[in-house]
């Protein structure tokens with residue numbers, strides 16, 4: 001029996017009480033001070049019983065704590081007490097139930113999403129009182145209160161004892177195998193309309209693709225991994241009235257979010273998705289020139305990469321590297337700026353500026369007019385948001401890399417050229433990683449070392 005330093009009887013005017021997130025017995029009446037006292041004591045009771053249950057089941061940490069109950073909005077704990085026991089009475093059992101949205105297999109192996117499935121989450125009768133019918137008493141009280149039937153309950157990782165208990169008292173034996181830890185019994189899906197693989201165990205028939213609250217449910221792995229997509233009324237109207245050919249519509253779809261949970265937080269627009277999807281929506285690819293892709297954010301990454309590759313190859317052939325372009329002066333090396341601000345250095349009149357090392361203005365036109373000027377300029381040391389895609393760099397040219405300085409989270413920046421090999425800059429603000437990449441490439445003895453080379457890297461947001 002579980003006894004406490006305080007008298008439990010005031011908390012248990014009846015043998016079984018219900019506790020929800022307010023941590024008060026459902027029978028509680030009292031003022032503020034009594035309320036505080038009751039929640040403190042109730043928390044202690046719940047934590048203690050939860051710990052005993054975990055120990056009894058061999059769990060490393062309790063499933064049931066007062067804190068968890070306080071944070072929940074759909075869980076209820078039933079507590080069984082023996083007021084006659086000892087001096088202060090004793091608490092003898094705990095049963096925690098709640099509702100869960102679950103993806104479940106039915107008898108035929110079809111996946112179904114069951115919303116608010118009744119779930120048995122934790123069940124414990126003190127060892128000294130087991131097999132005396134107390135479990136049945138507690139469980140039956142819960143069924144009556146919740147108006148559930150045993151067959152419609154999912155059971156979260158039941159122990160052998162609980163399986164025996166359910167078999168003995170409720171004849172539940174034939175389990176429908178599941179991929180998760182929940183156990184359900186044949187008959188769970190009875191009287192539920194199949195509705196294309198989606199249903200509700202309570203029989204609240206739902207539209208196969210759209211539920212009342214606007215959740216878009218499919219059987220896809222993405223849905224199962226990330227949850228249903230929330231399609232608000234606005235969005236529904238938009239989808240009806242608007243073709244998906246506009247980039248905005250596509251972007252809205254891309255950034256649609258789940259309404260709750262950890263996937264519910266608003267996500268920033270993915271710039272790469274913007275490029276890929278918005279580019280595709282154009283239909284035609286244009287003439288392939290980078291400049292032609294400016295505006296509206298319709299860029300094709302492959303096209304840009306191809307363009308830069310062509311330009312880089314042309315530069316190689318023309319032997320037109322100009323290491324002095326955007327290279328710090330020999331005498332007074334300055335820290336290499338992380339974010340290049342316009343204007344670009346004036347090209348020598350006799351040497352055409354290599355297209356692959358365009359001035360920021362040119363590159364800006366590649367990435368489109370929708371790039372907003374940053375309110376202030378951040379280096380990658382500030383933002384930590386600079387992601388290198390060496391694969392893309394490799395695709396452009398094996399010995400070169402593209403670099404886009406990301407001035408803002410959502411935007412592409414400018415192409416820049418690293419300092420030439422051997423040109424050490426040791427001032428504090430220098431770009432260490434760039435220096436390292438330069439050194440390592442140069443150390444490899446590449447053919448371009450003697451001539452210097454352009455270290456172009458390509459940065460973008462992480463995609464997934």
Ligand SMILES: CC(=O)SCCNC(=O)CCNC(=O)[C@H](O)C(C)(C)COP(=O)(O)OP(=O)(O)OC[C@H]1O[C@@H](n2cnc3c(N)ncnc32)[C@H](O)[C@@H]1OP(=O)(O)O
Pocket residue numbers: 053056057120121122123124125126129130131132133134135136137155156157158159160161162163164165166168
């Ligand atoms: C989702 C979950 O919570 S899973 C975890 C379930 N909890 C536990 O395993 C914790 C330890 N066990 C217990 O707390 C209890 O045994 C409970 C809650 C499972 C059942 O409570 P009890 O008061 O013992 O149940 P009650 O007396 O009403 O029914 C007894 C039946 O339960 C099953 N049972 C209870 N104890 C045991 C046991 N030690 N070994 C095997 N079966 C048991 C048997 O079917 C038993 O019938 P039997 O005595 O004729 O064999």
